[in-house]
Amino acid sequence: MSGKPRLTYLNGRGRMEPVRWLLAAAGVEFEEIFLETREQYEKLIKDGVLMFQQVPLVEIDGMKMVQTRAILSYIAGKYNLYGKDLKERALIDMYVEGITDLMQMILMFPFSPPEAKEKNIDSIKERATNRYFPVFEKALKQHGQDFLVGNKFSWADVQLIEAILAVEEKIPAVLSGFPQLQAFKKRMSNMPTIKKFLQPGSPRKPPPDECYVETVLKVFKK
């Protein structure tokens, strides 16, 4: 037993990617087990390791943690990425939850029918540029600090850089009206742990392709 956290999920981004980002940003090495077949998944259920029969699963500190937000909150709390007090924590939670709503649109995108795809990209663009990005652009402008909350690197910064890059993959010029976010993106990308995660060969997963979608449907279909 290595003591490193162990992640069980498909070999793709999905709901596990924010966990990979956060562990990597915290400088924590981790192992991964990839589900490729329905049999593997059914075995996990049969063995009773999935509390609600779902992945992500992260084995960490003697716990078999499930539920993405529970996992992320634990990691953030453990590695001091959750602000210095209850109020900073509240602000980080608000930011993270908003970003998660945006990321949900990206998460579901590969599974939408071909005829809906263009409309969905437009929705993502609309939400990103009208609802979410302006909030963070304003926050950074108002306090003029490097990080979103409390002048200190936190979970909120990691979640935002992940979201910016994910949206840019679909809408390359999406940051064109957001100079603060452009600078933020550059700054975060240059932080040593994040820089390492952004390099080839890291545990970061590529954008979902047809093969990934097929695997999801195969492993999880009822």
Added chain:
Amino acid sequence: MSGKPKLHYFNGRGRMESIRWLLAAAGVEFEECFLKTKDDLTKLQKDGSLLFQQVPMVEIDGMKMVQTRAILSYIAAKYNLYGKDLKERALIDMYVEAVIDLNELIMTHILQPADKREQHLATIVDKATNRYFPVYEKVLKDHGQDFLVGNQFSRADVQLLETLLMAEECKPDILDEFPLLQSFKARISNIPTIKKFLQPGSQRKPPLEEKDVPKAMKIFH
């Protein structure tokens, strides 16, 4: 200014109900400002009160908090309903997140088109009785304690009770196979703050009726 938290939402359960439950369970009095028309929502959006243009919004401790989970986490921590350490918190979070998943399913039932409703109800019952309830039944059985986590009342107990009652509204005998959940339900319902919340005249909201759905939808769409 009263100092009491002030909740902004429409006059119904929706995403605000869990917050009402938690504040009530913690013995915290709160005020409510009900959105009745789309204009009410637009006004809040225009005056910059809603971080992401959405409700629920709760004014508390000088903050205008949005995002249901952020609000619930803040209240839970402030009123010591979040366990004693990081690991208890992790367990509470796992239990709560699953309860929220089941809640979402139940909440959307009334919004289903008439021809999909029976199938949707079957899904709720299947998930409740096969995926979620067995977990909590086993947790209570294994430790034999009154509360889900750490032998202490927490948000997990409050949110589970809320969901058990909502599930029973869908199917009154849904807890038949779960004796420990039945006694949990009785026990937690008898906690003074919760007992008070369950009485008529409290700020607990009734289930949305079919006839009220269009009006509620109009505020948000």
